[in-house]
Amino acid sequence: MANQWYPLASVEETAVGRVHRTRLFGEPIAYAKDTAGTLTAWRCTGSQQPGSDPSTALPVIARYGYIWATIGTPDGDIFPIPEYGEADRRNVAAGTIGVQVSAQRAVENFLDMGHFPFVHTGILGQEPHTEVKEYNVAVSQDGREILATECLFYQPMASTVSTSGADVEYTYRVPHPTCSVLYKSSPLDEKRLDVIAIFCQPTGHETLRGHMMLSILDDVNTDDFIRNFQLHIFGQDKPILENQFPKRLPLEPRAETPIRADKTSIVYRRWLSQHGVTYGVIPASEQVNTP
Amino acid sequence: MSSGIWFPVANTSDLPHRHVFQGRLEGRELAIWRADDGHVNIWENRCLHRGVRLSIGTNTGAELVCQYHGWRYANRSAGCTYIPAHPADAPARTVRNRTFPVLERYGLVWTHFSENTPAEPQPVGQYDDLTLRPIPIGAPGKLVWEFLSDHWDPGLGLAASDDLSYSNGTATLKLFLQPADSNRTIVRGLFNHQEADYDRGQVLLHLNTVLSELRTRIENEAARRPAPEPLIPAYVPVSAELAAMPERSVQTGMIRVHVARKTSAGEGVCSLELTPVSGTLPSFQPGAHIDISLPNGLTRQYSLINSPLETDRYIIGVKRENPSQGGSEVIHDTVREGDLLAISEPRNNFPLRRDAESTLFIAGGIGITPLLSMSAALNNQNLDFAFHYFTQNRAQRAFPERLDLLGSRLTSHLNLSPQQTSAEIAGILASPSADRQVYICGPGPMLDAARSIAEKQGWDEKAIHFEYFKNTREIDDSSSFEIALARSAMTLQVPAGQTILSVLRENGVDMPASCQQGACGTCLATVLEGEPDHQDVYLSRSEKDRGDRILTCISRAKSKRLVLDV
Numbered sequence: 001m002a003n004q005w006y007p008l009a010s011v012e013e014t015a016v017g018r019v020h021r022t023r024l025f026g027e028p029i030a031y032a033k034d035t036a037g038t039l040t041a042w043r044c045t046g047s048q049q050p051g052s053d054p055s056t057a058l059p060v061i062a063r064y065g066y067i068w069a070t071i072g073t074p075d076g077d078i079f080p081i082p083e084y085g086e087a088d089r090r091n092v093a094a095g096t097i098g099v100q101v102s103a104q105r106a107v108e109n110f111l112d113m114g115h116f117p118f119v120h121t122g123i124l125g126q127e128p129h130t131e132v133k134e135y136n137v138a139v140s141q142d143g144r145e146i147l148a149t150e151c152l153f154y155q156p157m158a159s160t161v162s163t164s165g166a167d168v169e170y171t172y173r174v175p176h177p178t179c180s181v182l183y184k185s186s187p188l189d190e191k192r193l194d195v196i197a198i199f200c201q202p203t204g205h206e207t208l209r210g211h212m213m214l215s216i217l218d219d220v221n222t223d224d225f226i227r228n229f230q231l232h233i234f235g236q237d238k239p240i241l242e243n244q245f246p247k248r249l250p251l252e253p254r255a256e257t258p259i260r261a262d263k264t265s266i267v268y269r270r271w272l273s274q275h276g277v278t279y280g281v282i283p284a285s286e287q288v289n290t291p
Numbered sequence: 292m293s294s295g296i297w298f299p300v301a302n303t304s305d306l307p308h309r310h311v312f313q314g315r316l317e318g319r320e321l322a323i324w325r326a327d328d329g330h331v332n333i334w335e336n337r338c339l340h341r342g343v344r345l346s347i348g349t350n351t352g353a354e355l356v357c358q359y360h361g362w363r364y365a366n367r368s369a370g371c372t373y374i375p376a377h378p379a380d381a382p383a384r385t386v387r388n389r390t391f392p393v394l395e396r397y398g399l400v401w402t403h404f405s406e407n408t409p410a411e412p413q414p415v416g417q418y419d420d421l422t423l424r425p426i427p428i429g430a431p432g433k434l435v436w437e438f439l440s441d442h443w444d445p446g447l448g449l450a451a452s453d454d455l456s457y458s459n460g461t462a463t464l465k466l467f468l469q470p471a472d473s474n475r476t477i478v479r480g481l482f483n484h485q486e487a488d489y490d491r492g493q494v495l496l497h498l499n500t501v502l503s504e505l506r507t508r509i510e511n512e513a514a515r516r517p518a519p520e521p522l523i524p525a526y527v528p529v530s531a532e533l534a535a536m537p538e539r540s541v542q543t544g545m546i547r548v549h550v551a552r553k554t555s556a557g558e559g560v561c562s563l564e565l566t567p568v569s570g571t572l573p574s575f576q577p578g579a580h581i582d583i584s585l586p587n588g589l590t591r592q593y594s595l596i597n598s599p600l601e602t603d604r605y606i607i608g609v610k611r612e613n614p615s616q617g618g619s620e621v622i623h624d625t626v627r628e629g630d631l632l633a634i635s636e637p638r639n640n641f642p643l644r645r646d647a648e649s650t651l652f653i654a655g656g657i658g659i660t661p662l663l664s665m666s667a668a669l670n671n672q673n674l675d676f677a678f679h680y681f682t683q684n685r686a687q688r689a690f691p692e693r694l695d696l697l698g699s700r701l702t703s704h705l706n707l708s709p710q711q712t713s714a715e716i717a718g719i720l721a722s723p724s725a726d727r728q729v730y731i732c733g734p735g736p737m738l739d740a741a742r743s744i745a746e747k748q749g750w751d752e753k754a755i756h757f758e759y760f761k762n763t764r765e766i767d768d769s770s771s772f773e774i775a776l777a778r779s780a781m782t783l784q785v786p787a788g789q790t791i792l793s794v795l796r797e798n799g800v801d802m803p804a805s806c807q808q809g810a811c812g813t814c815l816a817t818v819l820e821g822e823p824d825h826q827d828v829y830l831s832r833s834e835k836d837r838g839d840r841i842l843t844c845i846s847r848a849k850s851k852r853l854v855l856d857v
Contacts, residue, residue: 108341114360114376128646128674130361130375240359243344245320245337246526254528257339257386261376 001177001277002072007199007211008041010093011062023203024071025279031060031067041069064213065093066199079145079175083195084215092223094212094230101241102280103178103200103208104249104272109237110180110198111172111264113153119236122156126165129154132261139271146174146271148264174268177277178202186217194218196230205280206247210234251277252284295409299399299467299479302422306331306400311355313346315471316402318522320344321391323400326366327352327600333402334369335389338362339529345388353600353671364388367602370574378646381576381639385530390571397481398422399467415465416483421491423480425469426502430513432470435478438509439466446501447494461485464498473519478502545584545633546572548605553628556608557689560657561623562596565605565634572605575637577665578730578758581605582635582805586625591618592806594660594732594758595637596690598667605634608689610657638805640812640829641730641758643668648726650676653719653741655712655733659689661758662732666697676700679719681712681733713740723750732758735828752831759828762809762845766826772848776800776857777819791816791843791855800857802843809845816843821853 008022014033021030021044028044043056058069063078084091099106109115114132116125135151151170157163171183171193178200183193195215200208212230250256251273258266273284300314306325313336314321320336322345336344338357345364349356354363354372361375371386394401396412397420403409414420428435439455445464449457455466462484469477480502482494548565556562566572580594593607612619626632643665644650650669652662659680669676678697681704682688694701704715720729720741729750731741738757745755768788775782776795785794792814795802805813809827818841825835827842834840841853 117375118359118361127361127375128648130646131378132376239347240343243347243358244342245344246342250342252528254531255526256341257529259340259374259376 001275001279003070003074004072004176004178005061005063005068005070005074005078006178006201007066007068007209008201009067010096010211011039011065011067012093014067022201022209023207024069025202026204027071029058029069031069033067039067041067043071064197064199064215065091066211066213079179081181081195081197081215083193086215088217089215090218090223090226092214092216092226094214094227095234096209096211097231097234097238098203098207098209099238099241100207100247101244102206102248103202104268104277104280105241105244105247106200106208106210106237107174107178107180107198108249108265108268109241110182111148111174111268112262113151113170114261115240116153116155119240120233123233124155125153126156129156129165134260135263137263137267139267143271143274144175146172146264146267148172172264174264174271177272177275178208178280188217188219192217202280208280246282248280248282250282252282255282295403295405295407297394297401297403297409297412298469299401299412300333300469301400302425302479303395303398303400304422309350309352311346311348311350313344315475317404317470317524318472319404319524320346321402322346322348322355324350324355326350326602328366328603330366330603331393331395331400332366332369333391333393333400334364335391335526337388337526339371339386339388351671353598353602365574365599365602368571368574372574372576372599373645375645378644379642381579381642387574389527399479399481412467414483415463415481416485421482421484421495423478423482423495423502424499426478426499426506427471428476428478428506428509429474430476430509431474431519432468432476434513434516435468435476435509438505438512439478443505444501446497473522474513478506545635548572548632548634550626550628550630550632551604553626557691558684558686559611560608560687560689561611562606562608562690563622563626565607565632566603568631572602573636574602575605576639577643577668578641578661579637579639579664580641580661580805580811581607581637583607583622584633585618585621586630587617587621589617589621591622592811594641594664596660596663596693598664599671600667605637608657608660610689635805638803638811638813640815641732641756643730644728645669645672645674647728648675648724650674651719651727651729652676652678653681653716653729653731653733654679655681655737656687657689658731658733658737658758658760660732662730663690663693665730666700667693670696678702679704679715681707681715681737709736709740712737713744716741717744717748720745720748720750723748723754725751725754727754729755730758731755732760735759735761735763738828746832752833757828757831759810761806762826762828764826764828766809766845768847770824770847770849772850773852774848775820775852775854777854778857785847790845791841791847791853795843795857802857804844807844809842812842814843816841817856819854819856821848821850823847823853824849 008031016033019030019032030044031041039060041058041060045056060069117127117130133152137148139146149171152167155168156165173181181197186192186194197213199211251269300316301312301323305312312323314323322334322336325331336346343359348358353366356363363373365372369388369390371382374382391402445457448459449464452458457464464482466480471477547568551566552564554562580592582590584590596606609619609622611623654662678701771786783794803813805811812829818839823838823841824847826846
């Protein structure tokens with residue numbers, strides 16, 4: 001897991017010429033942007049100035065509107081989101097929220113449709129339309145990515161032009177242990193898909209900063225409106241996430257009770273186990289089995 | 292786990308109407324809530340599904356609803372009664388949250404974690420007790436106990452008499468320590484005065500003041516010592532079957548119940564209220580039925596008519612059949628209040644979806660029983676429905692006092708011929724809608740008529756749900772064929788005159804079953820190969836046409852061989 005890129009902050013919102021502090025895997029990290037737009041990141045070992053101690057420097061990269069760094073040695077670039085490069089799309093770094101729970105709990109919540117009517121009432125779902133219909137989930141052949149397709153869920157205001165509810169189709173990708181990308185039919189162009197991504201920065205085992213990115217077909221709303229909407233949605237999830245126990249994601253199958261609707265999260269938990277992930281999770285072997 | 296005493300974990304006043312109180316004992320969080328029937332529940336504060344605190348959920352008065360996915364847990368049993376993500380499925384019975392023992396005494400709510408039930412806490416005096424405001428202290432229980440035992444003076448002329456007891460001859464103060472966590476102790480207390488007339492407010496204020504002063508002294512001392520590690524509660528893992536998402540729940544043993552009440556519930560109908568001999572009855576979903584073992588050796592199935600608010604008993608309605616096959620007659624003539632009966636756990640093969648914009652119920656005669664429970668569940672959740680009830684006359688309407696609760700949503704159809712009944716049903720089903728679900732229960736001919744009307748009027752088969760009391764069709768059991776069991780790796784012969792179910796059971800394969808006449812759906816199995824010869828009334832026409840499922844108690848094979856996923 002250490003050999004992955006992790007998001008730290010929105011490039012645009014990072015003030016020039018100042019040192020910003022954050023954490024990654026519990027370690028204090030600093031990052032900065034100079035007047036030329038060059039990004040730097042380093043481990044905080046007392047030195048405060050960018051580049052003053054080359055031995056603490058971390059690899060850094062800008063992708064999808066965010067600054068990404070790593071404490072390990074990534075074997076390549078960040079996962080692709082091809083739609084991000086399409087000329088007619090609005091790409092918005094839609095805000096960052098700190099949450100007191102493990103990053104994987106937040107990813108699992110992002111993959112979950114069943115909570116829409118109860119947590120995002122009137123926006124992404126509405127009782128009594130609570131059914132999670134059968135959908136497909138698979139791991140790619142190289143084992144690098146989880147893909148859930150044909151996920152249908154009732155949305156009360158299916159588009160900005162409709163006043164009635166309808167099923168909306170979602171596709172979910174998990175290309176990274178703490179990031180997920182969803183595709184959803186665009187209200188403006190039914191042949192194309194809006195992209196909404198969550199990039200989680202595991203600041204500790206049981207804390208994260210969630211960075212949201214949108215790449216959508218929208219020539220009406222302002223960036224601020226889009227950000228406010230995403231923050232509103234994430235703000236509804238936050239109190240639920242912070243009331244989950246244990247705060248780390250349990251990988252032992254018997255720790256919690258999955259249902260068919262949770263197929264994606266079952267695969268996600270198994271996939272984390274297979275990749276030997278131990279950060280932010282309770283590995284299956286450590287699960288306490290006695291009352 | 293702690294030694295065997297009851298610990299107070301809440302004041303009665305912490306449990307106002309429809310509230311969920313978050314308690315803590317030995318590091319374990321508790322969701323403590325009172326149902327509208329007065330019962331106090333103490334549960335693990337964690338939804339079994341995704342670990343969200345139940346104390347942020349909703350107390351509906353009869354159920355606790357998780358805030359995350361709307362899972363509903365029943366008062367008393369803590370059994371999950373509904374999973375909204377899968378409206379067409381009945382939850383596996385064993386989805387049941389962890390419960391802890393409850394005592395409510397002297398204005399306090401008590402529980403314990405020990406295996407054996409400890410002796411009940413004793414009252415402080417014979418007069419009314421005052422319940423003190425709880426004082427939380429950031430210190431280990433042992434340190435709090437040491438301070439209290441070391442010549443602490445509560446004032447009011449009270450002197451230490453016994454362990455954490457203080458008395459002055461006419462008044463007594465008794466304190467209890469609730470070890471909330473390794474470094475957090477809650478002092479709770481009761482006060483009793485032999486005179487009925489004294490200034491209670493003054494006493495409460497005084498004791499609150501002296502205990503608050505004591506708290507400061509103890510916390511100052513605790514701050515000088517190293518803080519102990521917090522206690523980490525272990526969560527009981529869910530069963531392996533649940534973790535693997537079972538397709539079918541496995542039948543377990545019988546439950547012993549008392550006949551608490553036997554009353555008339557309409558002409559020719561009697562109602563039995565069954566209460567547990569010990570413990571709590573398993574939760575049930577609307578539409579569920581139980582098997583009852585009758586004194587004459589017969590087993591019969593009856594739907595529960597309960598509303599979700601009634602978790603302390605099961606209620607059934609039994610119509611005297613003429614001629615009786617031996618079930619209804621025994622219940623009407625032989626079974627009495629106080630009798631012991633053995634029943635199965637509730638099974639639900641007629642689950643109620645709660646994701647429709649509106650729901651239609653159509654009942655004929657005693658077929659009203661499962662629909663009463665369903666309509667009460669929708670009523671409880673403020674979901675829209677209409678109820679049509681067909682009987683020969685007004686006196687034959689069963690459970691009239693429950694019908695009154697349906698108000699204007701009930702339409703009674705009296706004294707109609709079969710043709711008139713069909714015409715009425717055609718009117719009720721006039722406008723098919725994707726947002727409406729229909730549940731029909733009644734005599735076979737009425738259901739057959741409703742089925743063909745619905746089909747003719749273009750209803751989606753999935754939106755119309757039938758429950759037959761019994762299978763009145765002629766059964767042909769003359770065929771003989773082979774069954775191969777894919778999972779058990781066995782091949783067996785089913786001769787003429789025997790059923791698949793009886794052959795399975797003779798060969799040691801456990802298969803749940805209930806009515807054994809192809810009406811209830813309990814013994815359903817998946818067909819992997821071969822052509823079934825369906826003789827049941829449970830599967831719909833398209834389900835029969837698909838040929839991938841079979842009721843093993845009655846249906847047979849047209850092909851020489853059936854491969855079953857058993």
